[in-house]
Amino acid sequence: MVNRATKFSIQGLHVQYGGMYALRDLNLEIAANEIFTVIGPANSGKSTFLNSLNRLIDLEAHSRVSGMIRLDGIDIRAGLEVEALRRKVGIVFALPLPLPVSIYENVVYGLRMQGVRDAKSLDAAVERSLIESYLWEEVKDRLRTPAMNLSGGQQQRLCMARILAGQPDVLLFDEPTSGLDPISTARIEETMLVLKEKYTIVLVTNNVAQAARVGDRTAFFLMGEMIEVSETSTMFTTPADSRTSDYITGKFG
Amino acid sequence: MSSKRLRKLKEWWIEKAILLSGIFSVVFVLLIFLFLLREGFSLFRGESVADFLFGKSWYPISDPPRFGILPLILGSLLVTLGAAAISVPIGLAAALFIAEIAPGRLKEGLKAGIELLAAIPSVVIGFIGMITLGPWIKNLFHIPTGLTALTGSVTLAFMAMPTIVSIAEDAITAVPRQYREAAVAMGATKWQTTWRIVARAARPGMVAAVMLGIGRVIGETMAVMMVTGNAATIPHSILQPVRTLTATIAAEMGESVQGGAHYAALFAIGIVLFVITFLINGVADLYLHRSRR
């Protein structure tokens, strides 16, 4: 692996929900421009981990977070406003969740909230981000139609475009293809492989094969702990921990 | 970035205003009670609370005036009990029909009808009661006036029903479907299921419905003032004119002198009403929460 700059550095991260640990003593570094995948069974803390990176975890009423997360060396709690953090670290959810407005308005939502009003720069951002998410050709003639009319796969790519419009640093994907058919899934995966040239990608997936296909490095989570982390090829050929090999060979999950 | 800071400042003010609005609704309840106390409390400098609540004569403008509201309390009680006797069985039965038996479109139509009944202004209902029900009751019982406690009870029963029906209907609809399926699977008829299982499971909500209906009746003013004859004496029969707490305030406030004893006594009646409805609503709310669980 080429030596890359560190994007996220996580030290001693604990997350509790009303006294129950969802994530315990996580120490991890994520490099710039890699696809870092996280695998593990349900309730292993994968989504909690993802939501900690852009502080969406704060919305959970009974969550308690301790430890340190740095983005480009800056503490994401003390050194950044939460709105700015979330613009830098965008997230694509498990289900495609377009807002019930037009395709165009979905894409420019974040920009409008930043106060961008100029129609030319909004138009440009829409075109650029829809091209980046490989949706432009399919929707360029109906940008003003409701986003709800798109197919599931298209909606999910719209959700990617919506983030890309804000020119983020990091893209978080929370099981982004769990509701999609194999063809749409393949297109999303291809898109990710292109996007990692510009962005850092953290992908949480319950599809082990997906991790093997796109991940540069992979971490295995189990019951709130990271069991192991390594180059994806290493993890899938010679896992260090027996629980990892049990999980990736399908003995449980 | 000053525009950003400006936005932050604006949002700070908006959020404070929103919080303030939440506070206001609590403040209003307190203010209502406070102002009733402020205006009504002076009565109890010359009058004991017991004389006020249990005194048998309400002669506010005689000399010396007498401010015993027992006749008014009994008047309210009589009208309310009569209205409850009519509206509770009918209202709960209608709620069961609408929730469990009426098919889709009929159900929507009936619910809309009941909502409209609730919307009819009380002065209109009083007007109709006075003009149609009054003479009818007078002729039926051969009594000198048709404006009696009974007339009030019947009129108010119709005003309580929308409250009873809609809240009970909500409670019945909220009974989990599994209860019904389990009963039907064991061979119960639909009626047996409705009566023995659903109605029983919805009981806390139905109690709340009845209480809120009664609360509405006790607080009702215009209709009751127009149809009960307004005689401030202790009633011995449901066919006599009576006067309720609410009607007394509405009818006499215009004649009382601001700051005088009569004026204070009317506010003191307001305190009594406020406390009664506060208790009824509080208890009904407890039952509603229980039914939601």
Added chain:
Amino acid sequence: MNPRLSQKIAFSLLFLATLLVVLPVVVILAIIVAKGASAISWEFLFSMPRDGMRAGGILPAILGTLYLVLGAVLFAVPLGVAAAVYLVEYSGNNRFSRLVKLAIVNLAGVPSVVYGLFGLGIFVIFFRFGASILSGALTLGIMILPVIITSSREALESVPRHFRTVSLSLGASRWQTIRHSVLPHALPGIMTGMILGLGRAAGETAPILFTVAAFYLPRLPQSVFDQTMALPYHLYVISTQVPGIPENVRYGTALVLLTLVLLLNLAAIILRSRFRGKKKW
């Protein structure tokens, strides 16, 4: 008894009870329309009362009610919607929000005549607004506050949580999220509550008895500090206080009031059912 038979009897009884609840609406409407329609004319709606209210029109009462209702809504809607936003979007389930909810339940249960006393005590006397449109509108406004808050709350709660999550995840602030991703979708529900509040305020008499209503005032109010006639109080006056009012004037007044109130409520019912039917999420 045979369970089928008893079911039949029981269902018939329940149906009968339902008829007893709904029929009065029809009967009241029928009577008032039948006897009041003949009174309705251009003159009745748009001229001043004459001859001790026995002839002429009811314009000052109609206008008075419109002023009062508009004033009440102007006061109660911003306050009520903001309070609902506080409860749904900001407070979570803390102790204070439970107190607010309890307060709303109790506001809804306070008898209308007690609102009248309160309005008299605070607006007419304490704030020295006198018996005026301002006092009456504020009193009615506080009275309809629970209606507005409750329906706004329902409307806000019906907006899916993920709209908020998505908006926040795109870097919007909390207020931006509410302003752009929650309120627009709750608007029809909020409107419904507003119209219901309008209808309630238009029909109430007891709260305006001591705060604004004039017995007989054959001129139009000039400012918010003037007294005014109002439809419900006018109906009360001409049906109980003044002898010799022709029957069709009384029914005509009842018809105008009833039409106003029922149209508002019907509008609310239709708006709500459309809103519920149209939801795409």
